Amino acid sequence: MSSTRDIDNLIEMMAKLPGLGPRSARRAVLHLIRKRALLLTPLSDLMQTVAATARECLNCGNVGTEDVCDICTSEKRANGELCVVEDVADLWAMERSGVFKGRYHVLGGTLSALDAIGPQELRIPRLIDRVATEAISEVILALNATIDGQTTAHYIADQLDGQVTLTSLAQGVPIGGELDYLDDGTITAAMRARKSL
């Protein structure tokens, strides 16, 4: 049993991935089929491994292969600084810049009245809990400079007011900009120039 329908289905699945469309999915699948021994089989095997082992950190929401991620378990990262980001891609962008030595909290999105996303739909209760129970001295709100990102930052700042030093990324983040698009130098500058709320 085999059919070109499998190839069509593969293209269709790939086309739905963020950043791809039908045309790039077709190109990618043709490329994979041409190099099937060298690329397609290893890629499939790796996806199987990742599907079986990847999970979200129960503490911070980072993606890893343990119930609690490397950053949360590393004692070196317990410097009292907690960086709040919207998405794992933002955490990765921050890690690539190498400027931040503390721990993270991944919200999993932003508050949005339009999409009916309230604090309970995000990791905000868990954040409040962490600030109350962990030895955290500073919470850095590294949310995107979008309306939803800033609304979310203000909501969190209200919730944590008086319990901890609150800062946000300062200069370098362009209006409407998203962290994951920025180069390492911009992120580094924004982190170094962070300001009190």
Add this chain to the structure above:
Amino acid sequence: MSSTRDIDNLIEMMAKLPGLGPRSARRAVLHLIRKRALLLTPLSDLMQTVAATARECLNCGNVGTEDVCDICTSEKRANGELCVVEDVADLWAMERSGVFKGRYHVLGGTLSALDAIGPQELRIPRLIDRVATEAISEVILALNATIDGQTTAHYIADQLDGQVTLTSLAQGVPIGGELDYLDDGTITAAMRARKSL
């Protein structure tokens, strides 16, 4: 044994696919991990199936799951017309337009002095063989309107001169344009208005 290295490797492999880059690969992998049961496992399974079953047609170079593809074995497609394309993606573009009812021959690229790609590196000997042995009345050179595409078309026209009616796609294909970028209507118009060489 598992590690975030698997996730990094997966991103790296995805980033090398045509049309993707590091950023879209990261986004795609995060999306796949978030929906791992729903997306990552089925995608991996499908890739395994395609890796095991996909192959190039021994006759025309099309991609399918048999030694000789559906189009080559279909008697309905034996109308004497043979459409020569550079790439399987071009064959697919032609099929999407639905205008062509004959068979194909996929060269697997174009002649290129710069890249040292001569007739032997493409399926040109096989094309000459097909024209000599199959009941072919017309060869339609549907190559890209690029310099290399047109050089290749002229080379093939020279080789087949006097043996068969030679045509090429006419109006509708923009200068420098590639078939796989065109909409179905443009391909249909170009095919209908094809001209003798």
